[in-house]
Amino acid sequence: MLLKLAWRNVFRQKRRTILTLLTMTGGFFLSSLSIGWMDGSYSSIIMFFTNNRTGQIQVHHEGYLEDPSIYSTVNDYQAVGAFLDSIPGVRSWAPRTYSGALLAVRPRGAGSGNVFSNSAAASVIGIDPVMEEAATDFSDRIVIGEMLSASAADSSYSATGQIILGKELSIILEASVGDSLVMLSQAADGSSADRMYVIRGIVSTGNTDIDRNTCYITLSDAQILFALEGKVHEIAVMTHSLGTVDRLTGEISTALSEKDLETDSWKTFAKEFYNGMKADEASLKVTIFVIVLVAAMGVLNTILMMVLERRREFGVMKALGTRPGFIIRMIVLEANIMGIISVIAGGILSTAGLLLLSSHGLVMDPPLSYGGTVFREMIASITPECYWIPAICVIITATTVSFLPALKAAHTKAAKTLRTV
């Protein structure tokens, strides 16, 4: 009886119902889209940032992150890599060695003398050219020259090696592609490590702090030069999606813990970036709350209008002996019926909108730079949150917001309303 009455009431005044439905559907659509876009843009920023350099998961020797030492190595990294390859969610992995060295270049105009007086300290990263390219698209960030290539010269200590310099480092050294460079360092066995290099490329990662003091040589070269045969300091793991990172980190960590290896997700090793993301996410949540609030106000407005318009009707109902509780329940039910219709309609609309945003994205102009990484396009992602959060918001809003006017309607003085309206 109540449901039937409420259902009929909804469709009695079509224009009014459509107006309320539009407000509710609009609120759902806006909230859903902003959640999807927020989720999407954050995961794309995080994926972009981590894919660019760090990976989503890293494997080190236990304690390496707190105290990076040339001796804290991942031994037999090929075996660890083979294990990583066997995990379905892992897209690729990249082995790396880290060490410090003195780099020196001949000053400009000094001819072919052997005095290398332009010198600077730098961190030397040994990378596997093929695996690094597969994992981080390293060559995309080379601004001058070309990527390192696996070469027979790597294993010959006396031959000239190949090196890539960070852009700012090349400016400090006043060096460019094709120049000779001397590297002086110390190997893990204590002996001096020095080698002649020719600069193959200049890389700009977008993070000037890193580019100011980083150079790259091939992994096999670094392993020989620094006496680290078969060893690496870090394995960066790339996953297919951000959602699987925590699960995969746990899985890899359990399997590798007995080898004295430590597995961390980007939330640990890129802590500053993670905290920055969290802070930004909190401020965006406030924005979404405001959007939801505005939608709720719209719903309140239309329902209030509807009750005021129907005062005479409620007066008649009261005059016929309807109890106030019945009127309250009827109005709340009407609002909920419209709420459910809005959720269904909004769901369809939002899916269409999210699909569009997730395939095309919004182009950032000017591009947004975060943590040294430049983002050009924001893509929405479709997650369950895009549906259930707005749905709950709409239903709760419809119920609470309709309750107040319902209370007002229920207490309509029958005689007075019938006389005045």
Next chain:
Amino acid sequence: MRSFLLLISISFIPGLITTGICQPSIDELVHSLDQLYRSDDSYAEMSMHIVTPHWERTLTMQAWSHGIDRTFIRILSPAREAGMASLRIGTEMWNYLPNTSSTVRIPSSMMAGSWMGSDITNNDIVREITYAEDYTYSYTTDTTRAEDQSDGVVYIELFPKSSTAVVWSSIIFAVRAADTMPLWEEYYDSHGDLIKTVTYLNVQEMDGRTIPTQMQVIPADKEGQSTTITWTNAEFNRGLDSSIFSLSNLQSGE
């Protein structure tokens, strides 16, 4: 009145004599520490033994010095380092690398870095400072090494003057009073934490001078790590040719 003054002076004389024996004039003592290894020029043959938890190795080398601002060191062994050389003129330092036949200037950012993987920094080699001129100093008894509070040992606490650019903020220097031979030095940071200990051992006569012929550096924050330098031969004031301290000699590889 006169007899009273006389009495005072007489009673002071034994006191003066005792202090004179136990504690030599601190200025003299510090000056003698500065001059211990220093000369117009010197030539030395030495070995450097480096111990770390991961490896252990010994380098042998020849070293020439002129005044306080020129040093030239050539590594003789092991084979991988043989022929490597370091030249220091004033605050500039150059390394010659025979493997690549190149001469590399050490940038100021790396002066605090290790020399040849030892616990001796490039700065330690380059430094032109003297205890007498670049530190303020006084006798102290406040030393953590209680067992060394022995007779005949004096302790000097040195504080770098504000113009002295060093990473430590005080040094405790233990010196044998009788012959002003250094025993050990402890370097402390601004929190009062030990940075490194330098121990002087094996006092011998070399070319007419009595010097500790062994010096051991133990960094406090690196467990199981030490560097020991042992002089096997030294000559002082023989009038060295100044061409030794040149880039062309550095690159000669001889």
